[in-house]
Amino acid sequence: MIGHERETISTDTPPWKSPVVLSVALHVLLLVIALAGWSWTNPVQEPEPRSISARLVSPEPKPSPVVDEQDQRDKEEERRLQEEKERQQAEAERKRQQEEARRKEAEEQARKREQERKQQEAKARELAEQQAREKEAARQKAVAEAKERARQKAEQEQRAREEAKRKAEEEQRRREEAERQRQEQQAREEAERKRKEAERRLKEQQLEALAEQARQEREAEARRQQEAAAARAREAQMLSDSEKYQALIRDRLSQAWYPPSSATENMVARLQITLLPTGELANVRLVSSSGNTAFDNSALGAARSLNRYPVPDDRDTFERYFRQFTIEFNPQRLR
Amino acid sequence: MTQKTSCHKTTVKMLLTGWLAAMMLSAGNASAELLIRITEGANSAIPVSVVPFAESGAMPPGDKVSSIVQGDLTMSGEFRTLEPSKMLSLPSKGSDVYFRDWRMLGQRYVLVGELTRSGDRVQARYELFDVNQEKRILGETAAAGVGSVRTLAHHISDRIYEAITGEPGVFSTKLAYVTVSGEGDQMRYRLQVSDVDGKRAKIRLESREPILSPAWSPDGKKLAYVSFETGKPAIYVHELSSGQRDKVADFSGLNSAPAWSEDGKSLLMTLSRDGNAEIYQMDLASRKTTKLTNHWAIDTEPAWGYANKGIYFTSDRSGGPQIYFMERPGAEPRRITFGSRYNARPRPDNKGEYVYYVHQRDRAFHIARTNLKTGDESIITRTESDESPSVSPNGRLLIYATGQNGSSVLTVVSADGGAAYSLPAADGDVREPAWGPITR
Numbered sequence: 001m002i003g004h005e006r007e008t009i010s011t012d013t014p015p016w017k018s019p020v021v022l023s024v025a026l027h028v029l030l031l032v033i034a035l036a037g038w039s040w041t042n043p044v045q046e047p048e049p050r051s052i053s054a055r056l057v058s059p060e061p062k063p064s065p066v067v068d069e070q071d072q073r074d075k076e077e078e079r080r081l082q083e084e085k086e087r088q089q090a091e092a093e094r095k096r097q098q099e100e101a102r103r104k105e106a107e108e109q110a111r112k113r114e115q116e117r118k119q120q121e122a123k124a125r126e127l128a129e130q131q132a133r134e135k136e137a138a139r140q141k142a143v144a145e146a147k148e149r150a151r152q153k154a155e156q157e158q159r160a161r162e163e164a165k166r167k168a169e170e171e172q173r174r175r176e177e178a179e180r181q182r183q184e185q186q187a188r189e190e191a192e193r194k195r196k197e198a199e200r201r202l203k204e205q206q207l208e209a210l211a212e213q214a215r216q217e218r219e220a221e222a223r224r225q226q227e228a229a230a231a232r233a234r235e236a237q238m239l240s241d242s243e244k245y246q247a248l249i250r251d252r253l254s255q256a257w258y259p260p261s262s263a264t265e266n267m268v269a270r271l272q273i274t275l276l277p278t279g280e281l282a283n284v285r286l287v288s289s290s291g292n293t294a295f296d297n298s299a300l301g302a303a304r305s306l307n308r309y310p311v312p313d314d315r316d317t318f319e320r321y322f323r324q325f326t327i328e329f330n331p332q333r334l335r
Numbered sequence: 336m337t338q339k340t341s342c343h344k345t346t347v348k349m350l351l352t353g354w355l356a357a358m359m360l361s362a363g364n365a366s367a368e369l370l371i372r373i374t375e376g377a378n379s380a381i382p383v384s385v386v387p388f389a390e391s392g393a394m395p396p397g398d399k400v401s402s403i404v405q406g407d408l409t410m411s412g413e414f415r416t417l418e419p420s421k422m423l424s425l426p427s428k429g430s431d432v433y434f435r436d437w438r439m440l441g442q443r444y445v446l447v448g449e450l451t452r453s454g455d456r457v458q459a460r461y462e463l464f465d466v467n468q469e470k471r472i473l474g475e476t477a478a479a480g481v482g483s484v485r486t487l488a489h490h491i492s493d494r495i496y497e498a499i500t501g502e503p504g505v506f507s508t509k510l511a512y513v514t515v516s517g518e519g520d521q522m523r524y525r526l527q528v529s530d531v532d533g534k535r536a537k538i539r540l541e542s543r544e545p546i547l548s549p550a551w552s553p554d555g556k557k558l559a560y561v562s563f564e565t566g567k568p569a570i571y572v573h574e575l576s577s578g579q580r581d582k583v584a585d586f587s588g589l590n591s592a593p594a595w596s597e598d599g600k601s602l603l604m605t606l607s608r609d610g611n612a613e614i615y616q617m618d619l620a621s622r623k624t625t626k627l628t629n630h631w632a633i634d635t636e637p638a639w640g641y642a643n644k645g646i647y648f649t650s651d652r653s654g655g656p657q658i659y660f661m662e663r664p665g666a667e668p669r670r671i672t673f674g675s676r677y678n679a680r681p682r683p684d685n686k687g688e689y690v691y692y693v694h695q696r697d698r699a700f701h702i703a704r705t706n707l708k709t710g711d712e713s714i715i716t717r718t719e720s721d722e723s724p725s726v727s728p729n730g731r732l733l734i735y736a737t738g739q740n741g742s743s744v745l746t747v748v749s750a751d752g753g754a755a756y757s758l759p760a761a762d763g764d765v766r767e768p769a770w771g772p773i774t775r
Binding site: 256295297 | 373497
């Protein structure tokens with residue numbers, strides 16, 4: 001069959017090789033790369049010059065976290081901490097005066113060092129700037145290169161994506177095709193199955209019909225035979241009735257018939273008799289003359305002399321035999 | 336006095352029943368339309384009503400025409416007539432006939448008519464109706480002289496008979512017979528001729544000596560007979576209209592049993608002039624005789640068969656009298672009767688179907704007949720001293736003489752023995768009847 005000749009395309013690829021997974025992975029990768037690239041485009045944070053940043057910051061006491069559930073207990077603590085604070089403030093005043101002296105000295109020294117440092121810094125800055133420029137150039141070069149690489153990579157990735165997409169689409173089409181074919185196949189198989197089923201059903205139906213027909217025929221035959229038997233019985237009944245009434249009619253006609261003295265055994269007169277269902281004579285007709293008028297008249301007279309012919313009550317028997325019949329007058333015994 | 340007779344029918348009936356059953360079966364299958372065969376008719380007479388005729392003008396006294404007709408039809412044995420007193424109406428013309436009434440009375444035919452006197456003649460107009468077919472089958476007029484109403488009546492009877500049966504009636508024919516009366520010197524033999532009902536008898540010859548074997552010429556104008564008037568038997572031919580008599584055979588020995596040929600030109604007779612009784616044929620014109628039999632036994636009582644084909648006669652060549660048939664003169668006679676040791680005086684009918692004869696059985700003499708086709712013999716009469724059968728010219732009736740209370744009377748039976756009537760008694764014995772031919 002055609003369906004069987006078409007090879008089914010296998011789709012047993014491992015999940016990780018699945019085009020969807022692959023695609024997702026690629027997208028993730030591209031996103032990471034894009035983010036990285038973007039960060040790379042930000043200017044690099046220059047380290048602040050140490051001179052500026054060398055500022056003394058006294059550490060701020062961290063505010064105690066207010067915790068509601070510890071309120072009661074914390075009041076005690078708070079008082080204690082207050083005392084500590086006052087003590088510390090006095091200490092701090094003393095230290096501060098000391099510090100002021102030292103500071104002034106230090107400031108002097110600092111100014112000097114600052115001077116030196118500023119010089120050094122200018123130098124360093126120049127160097128740093130030089131370095132930075134170089135670094136910037138390098139960086140820019142690197143960036144360009146990276147950009148180029150990224151571009152290439154992006155292109156490559158784009159191609160790969162496209163390829164993947166194409167492949168995916170191809171795969172999709174293939175799958176769809178396969179699916180379509182599978183569905184078609186399935187449809188065909190279904191159709192075939194249905195056809196076979198239908199055929200089977202049809203066959204079954206035909207067989208059933210045949211069986212039914214045979215059954216009906218058997219029944220009909222049985223019925224026919226029964227009817228035939230009934231008809232035969234009826235026929236026999238009718239015939240027997242008929243014979244009975246024939247005999248009665250014969251007797252009545254024999255009694256009513258006066259064969260004329262000129263009659264011979266060769267003489268035959270035939271009359272056609274038509275009766276009403278009551279047995280009354282509707283019509284009588286000489287259908288075959290004996291050649292002897294007196295003989296014919298004797299026959300006609302006899303036929304007409306019966307006021308009522310003995311006929312069966314059964315209408316069918318009457319219609320069959322006695323509606324119309326023939327009487328033959330042919331003397332076999334003459335006086 | 337009427338003697339009822341009948342014949343054997345049982346065997347025939349049984350055969351018929353079987354045949355009918357077979358026909359019934361075959362009829363049931365053979366054709367789509369039912370066929371009923373009727374092979375037997377009513378074994379009784381046809382009911383006929385003769386309505387007294389209307390009369391206009393004075394009618395001669397005596398029997399009425401319709402009564403004579405009624406009597407004729409009854410006498411034939413083929414009809415039974417309805418008494419006028421039982422009739423619902425007395426129509427005299429067709430338009431007054433209500434068929435339903437006659438049908439109700441079981442009648443098959445109704446005769447109505449009317450007589451009209453005109454001068455010395457009586458005219459009859461009559462119609463015969465078939466009751467069941469409600470159809471007129473005869474309508475005629477006939478006339479006769481005032482003195483001949485019986486002739487008119489017999490004529491009407493013949494017409495009716497023929498219309499119904501298809502055969503000519505014999506009511507206008509004549510009978511010839513011999514009466515014997517008186518004793519000793521007063522004994523008289525009289526040859527008489529009458530109507531078939533015995534009426535209007537006329538003496539044609541009177542003799543002190545026996546008169547035997549009257550025979551009618553075919554035209555009904557002459558009688559041949561044997562008369563002993565000269566002291567010995569001689570054969571005479573007697574012309575009735577003129578009364579002229581010729582002695583045609585007066586040979587030595589026996590001269591007896593004359594029988595006419597169909598053409599009326601010759602007579603068969605028995606002569607013993609050569610010593611033995613043999614049958615001769617005499618040509619009447621030349622009186623020349625031809626010997627037809629030659630046998631040492633007695634051959635006598637010859638009669639021509641139907642259409643002059645062959646001669647029936649009595650012969651005792653087998654030891655006792657039996658009927659023989661000789662196909663032509665000189666041919667070897669064939670014996671016809673075997674049923675008993677005495678069968679004599681053959682009289683064939685006019686159709687070649689039966690031969691009638693005197694038949695002795697158990698010391699009684701009957702009239703029997705043999706069917707010439709089948710050879711079947713049946714006894715027709717039940718009277719016991721029967722002699723001299725004579726068949727009516729239509730073959731339907733038979734007249735014979737029979738002994739009754741020591742005297743002899745004439746009796747008529749239908750040829751199958753179905754019905755019988757006796758002719759009115761005359762003085763003394765009545766013998767030797769001969770039924771005359773139909774004359775037109």
